[in-house]
Amino acid sequence: MTRFSFDLTATDGAARTGVIHTPRGEVRTPAFMPVGTAATVKAMLPGSVRETGADILLGNTYHLMLRPTAERIDRLGGLHRFMNWDRPILTDSGGFQVMSLAELRKLTEEGVTFRSHIDGSRHTLTPERSMEIQRLLGSDIVMAFDECPALPAERDRIAASMRLSMRWAQRSRDAFGDRPGHALFGIQQGGLEPDLRAESAEALRGIGFDGYAVGGLAVGEGQEAMFGVLDYAPGQLPEDKPRYLMGVGKPDDIVGAVRRGIDMMDCVLPSRSGRTGQAFTRRGVVNIRNARHADDPRPLDEACACPACRGYSRAYLHHVSRAKEIIASMLMTWHNLHYYQELMAGMRDAIAAGSFDAWEAEFHATRALGDIDPI
Numbered sequence: 599m600t601r602f603s604f605d606l607t608a609t610d611g612a613a614r615t616g617v618i619h620t621p622r623g624e625v626r627t628p629a630f631m632p633v634g635t636a637a638t639v640k641a642m643l644p645g646s647v648r649e650t651g652a653d654i655l656l657g658n659t660y661h662l663m664l665r666p667t668a669e670r671i672d673r674l675g676g677l678h679r680f681m682n683w684d685r686p687i688l689t690d691s692g693g694f695q696v697m698s699l700a701e702l703r704k705l706t707e708e709g710v711t712f713r714s715h716i717d718g719s720r721h722t723l724t725p726e727r728s729m730e731i732q733r734l735l736g737s738d739i740v741m742a743f744d745e746c747p748a749l750p751a752e753r754d755r756i757a758a759s760m761r762l763s764m765r766w767a768q769r770s771r772d773a774f775g776d777r778p779g780h781a782l783f784g785i786q787q788g789g790l791e792p793d794l795r796a797e798s799a800e801a802l803r804g805i806g807f808d809g810y811a812v813g814g815l816a817v818g819e820g821q822e823a824m825f826g827v828l829d830y831a832p833g834q835l836p837e838d839k840p841r842y843l844m845g846v847g848k849p850d851d852i853v854g855a856v857r858r859g860i861d862m863m864d865c866v867l868p869s870r871s872g873r874t875g876q877a878f879t880r881r882g883v884v885n886i887r888n889a890r891h892a893d894d895p896r897p898l899d900e901a902c903a904c905p906a907c908r909g910y911s912r913a914y915l916h917h918v919s920r921a922k923e924i925i926a927s928m929l930m931t932w933h934n935l936h937y938y939q940e941l942m943a944g945m946r947d948a949i950a951a952g953s954f955d956a957w958e959a960e961f962h963a964t965r966a967l968g969d970i971d972p973i
């Protein structure tokens with residue numbers, strides 16, 4: 599049986615490329631993980647997600663524990679079988695979404711009690727319960743249960759929260775146990791404070807994980823502050839393990855994170871934006887609902903090989919998006935996920951070739967051109 603492992607195959611400056619091996623297949627890094635919140639990447643069939651180039655999906659513990667419940671998914675053969683995706687799945691711990699979505703939260707040393715945002719039912723999440731839920735789901739990469747304060751926050755609050763998360767990281771490790779082929783990732787906290795980040799990294803290294811996330815970013819601090827942390831935080835984590843930046847981001851966030859040594863990312867942006875008529879292209883964001891596209895027979899991006907660009911005009915996408923037809927969500931999501939995966943592939947190739955600087959300059963120069971001129 600394949601064990602979980604990570605091979606770093608090339609570096610270029612701080613940027614890295616490699617392969618994560620799992621029993622369910624390989625994940626090429628840097629990797630972008632589409633978000634399948636409720637056991638579906640909205641508007642996409644699993645086979646279509648794979649066709650965009652995705653090696654791995656993310657599932658949300660908080661949503662799945664409430665509906666349809668981890669126990670039901672387990673009885674039905676696990677999340678892979680349930681949603682018909684046989685490749686790797688990473689699940690978050692539920693901690694972040696409890697804090698952002700649930701009602702009447704109460705945080706103690708033991709864990710978090712809350713009421714469901716769906717039906718008001720009472721639930722408790724602890725490190726032990728989060729590990730149990732992620733095991734029932736059959737997740738390949740399990741995230742430690744942590745707590746993440748929104749930024750900006752007082753240093754004392756960030757320090758106390760980070761130390762609580764490190765105690766929970768140890769409890770997560772103990773509860774996870776020994777599960778060959780499955781990985782447990784620890785999550786570094788510490789806000790924007792270098793010494794707290796170092797303390798957190800040291801605690802996680804002491805416990806020992808299969809991978810490490812830089813947590814507590816993309817929570818309202820802005821790109822400059824995020825890059826400021828990424829200038830040093832990945833270097834505080836073990837070099838021979840994957841590094842995951844949670845919940846990021848826009849294309850230029852992703853490129854900047856990879857430049858700074860991040861290997862994995864996830865974000866709802868390409869799928870969510872697709873459903874609201876926003877397309878990510880090499881030349882920046884296009885709002886397909888704008889009137890300028892109504893008579894435009896050209897594709898969204900003539901260089902894109904996705905079904906939306908091969909088979910449909912901007913005028914058609916404009917029409918179905920404005921008319922709120924279901925195919926608009928399908929085509930726009932497909933295009934956006936395809937764009938994100940092409941972005942990752944471009945970076946992997948550039949890092950392997952030792953030409954990341956040139957690739958990045960071209961990325962920014964093409965975006966600076968802006969969208970093609972109206973017809």
Ligand SMILES: [Zn+2]
Pocket residue numbers: 898899902903904905906907908933934936
């Ligand atoms: Zn396309």
